[in-house]
Amino acid sequence: MAPRHEHARRGAARPQAGPRPQREEELAQRLRVRPAHHARPLLPPRAGGFAGRTAEQQHPDDHDGLPRRPLRDRGRGDEAGGRQQHRQRPGRVRVQRLHVPRRAVRVARRGRRRPGAPQPKAAPDPRGVRLQPRRQAAAHPLRDALLPHPQPVRLRRAGRPGLGAAALGAVRRRRHLAGRRRQVPARNGLVDGLGQVAVGRDAAVFECTACGQRSQKWLGRCPGCGGWNTFEQVPGEPRGAPRAGAAAAEPVALSAAGLTDAPRVATGIAGLDRVLGGGLVPGSVVLVAGEPGVGKSTLLLQAAARRPDLGRVLYVSAEESAHQVALRAHRLGCVQDGVLLLAEPSVEAAVAAARRLRPALVIVDSVQTMYSERVPAVAGSVTQVREVAGQLLELAKRDGPPVILVGHVTKEGLVAGPKALEHLVDAVLEFSGGGNHPHRILRSTKNRFGSAMELALFAMTDAGLEEIVSPSAVLLADRRPGAPGSSVAVVIEGSTPLLVEVQALVSRSGLANPRRVVQGVDAGRLALLLAVLEKRAGGRFGDRDVFVNLVGGVTVEEPALDVAVAAAVISSAADRPLPDDLAFFGEVGLLGEIRAVGRASERLREARALGFARCAVPASVQPTGDADIALLPLADVRELGRLLQALES
Template sequence: MAKAKTQYQCSECGAKSPKWGGQCLECKAWNTLVETVVEASPANPRFAGYAGTAVGQEVIELAGLQAEPEVKQGTGIGELDRVLGGGLVPGSVVLIGGDPGIGKSTLLTQTLAQLSQGMSSLYVSGEESPRQIGLRVQRLGLSANNLRLLPETNVERMLAIAGREAPDVMVIDSIQTIYTELLQSAPGSVAQVRESAAQLVRFAKASGTTVLLVGHVTKEGALAGPRVLEHMVDTVLYFEGEQGSRFRLIRTIKNRYGAVNELGVFAMTDKGLREVGNPSAIFLSGHAEEVPGSTVMVTREGSRPLLVEVQALVDESRLANPRRVCVGLEQNRLSMLLAVMHRHAGIAMYDQDVFVNVVGGVRINETAADLPVLLAVLSSLRNRALPEGTVLFGEVGLAGEIRPVPNGPDRLREAAKHGFKRAIAPKQNLSREAAEGMELIAVERLEAAVEAAF
């Protein structure tokens, strides 16, 4: 087969070069030259159809297209189905990223063991030997009767075997170890990851095979490789977990077949990952008695309301610039909220260090945490605990107003289900029908919220 012609292009300025160099000659940037294919042979498998599908396609009139409803195949793992939007869609490509050792391979092995009972599956391993995978299956107590394994890193040979075996589900572990013969660069480079993923995506769309890709992450926590990798796939999932904690969170970042920002919760055990049916219970500390600096809020992850404990510690500062430290929240928003409390509630924090933490390793990105954070800070400053069984949520505006947040009734129902008897929330979010048996305190200004809480 004729070799494809390649060249090197600067990822910063787009300048082209016939060979690789450490520095771009145009913009003088270092290590930005990336290998790309500029001319390919017609016999190149990139231009051939898979599973008997012809390369050429006809123009389709959208008005006359009979759209069939998507049939989703459940994985047998409820929390994974939640973040996938109900299950796996034939022909879709799912990218799963996470820190080393967090449980990506364990989760996919458990998933394939469930799916292989009624579907054909193929596990392509580029990192582990067949013996290592066999030991994992044995350790997890899974049935290996219908599990098929392919140790391969060359994408052309992999797709040739997959075209012959025609699996319903195929796992690639991991995309950073796969390479294509079209390029000369090393596996894991930007060009190799992009080109290998492109061939796998084309195979999935043409054959109807569901492809699950495992991706490495950088030290900043983002998926390694080109950003275009996340655009090419249909679903992007991130595996998260605190160091030393047995709980794992899997979050949807992108999903063409369901809602984004869905959250699944697992617990790592000696028998693999186990679903956590009531995640609110693990995010609440369960103090024997109420303590200062602690509030409970109802956040929302996708379609799931969660009860989360927000803790704050306020201490006298000996520094010229007092510290503002956040774990699980945005630090700039904390500084803004403290300024609002000074301006509209008359409570100054300019000589105090403020530390805020969300229990359980959850990261909250919504504004419903504003009111719980401020009342937790005030509780620590005054060394007074909020009354027992109090739940809070609400956005705080720069003018000191308490603004409503989405899905207020759902949040109240979740709090009532866990035994909370008192709710402080924006007036527009309170619903008697949703929180039967709860004392509802409607607040419209920050001053009123402070008075109601203490």
């Protein structure tokens, strides 16, 4: 005789130890399995199943929506009142109670199939749907809570590929809720018996702290910004809860859109208003970013107190207490009754106060230290900064007051937080300077309502920030006449012509790779100019260290600076000074040609106003009658070298 396990593996019937005279009687006394904590007697099944029982025979734990199947016979010894042990057949259903908030849900759980037992056949269905026995009993608690009469999951129809059980269950839940006029829950949302929506969240993701790029897994290098080790795990976004007041907006024709002639809000600081394009636009959001200690809070506190006739100004301080802000205000002389101070880091509290007080201007210091109660993350994280900026943007666009945000910068000089922060706001102002230099430069890098790259110069004093009316005169005040390697460039910053001093130092190098050090100038641009001077003008810089600096701590990216840098390098290499009354502007190409730049007449007028009698310009620039200044045309860099030799002689 084969071993017992061999009969089980082959699907054969097990050998009987002996005759069982009570077999017929035991089959008639089948019982439905119930949890052990129910003490009421178990009822035998009727011919009609659960539907055929009377009301007093029905029990709430009976799962009428599941298919009825034969159960395993009771073992011997049950008649003596001993411990009953019920073995389940494949697909056996065990009914239990699952308690969820405000409603008890009946859950059907599939029992374990005995190893080696044959797979039962699929139950036929008159609707043409084939049901899998192993899956039709695996009901979900959420589906049982929603449907008054749980039904088996339909997997597929004959001849057609079907959807999965989860997809069909979601479709059935949504149809059921739509029929009962309830709100359909979003993904990962839960619905209780009273129709309330319990908001869920997506799975946790990884987010780049530099640019906000998201990924389902951790990445060593961010594909968005290229940063290394910048991914951190953040909680998923909340789903299923619509924002308050999110009403559907109707589209309108562009020609029918109303144009409002709302005047700009002047801050009382001429340089700040000029950089903003004439003042603050109602409903706009402005980001002022800068290094710690540069004077961002001082500038905005002065702007809040300069216009007492403007109305109330709400100053939200999340970094300092009310006492600290009051001390600075008394030192700067900015104590005004119209300036309302709110020392609160919660953005919800700040928005509620702004809508209650209706101020003419809202200042938030700073956006990286504010937090939102909607997002379970620390203040300053990418998710928190995005959420805080979104709520403040909604406040400005809906209620109308302009909002100024103070932003921090990273060690690379970029705005801290996601790159989306700069996309959300209407204007981005960079406040640079600091250190041992008293000058502060306010520059606009983005402005939807004015010219970008506008510039204003301030000086930090004991009484606060004071605007410098003539920046060019201040930047050239300490220029040393007759020094080799010094030239003056005429550049345009926004709409303001600016004269800056370019200093160059060329010395013999003892290194295998000579150094190229720049400050205020692009390092790649200097390498390009040195290569052009070597190729087109016969210069030799392969064994020389070259240092270039813009005086005053300014940074210029305009290509009109090229001729002045080349002239300063040639003057330092030859150790011969340039004339003190000579200015330069023009762009140098790779072929050695000197190309024209825009707004030449404004550059010439600014140079003449500061006492310059001559200006080296591209050959295509034509003299104008209103600028009383001599022009020295240049076609290429070779003429620049000959011009310097002629001027020296």
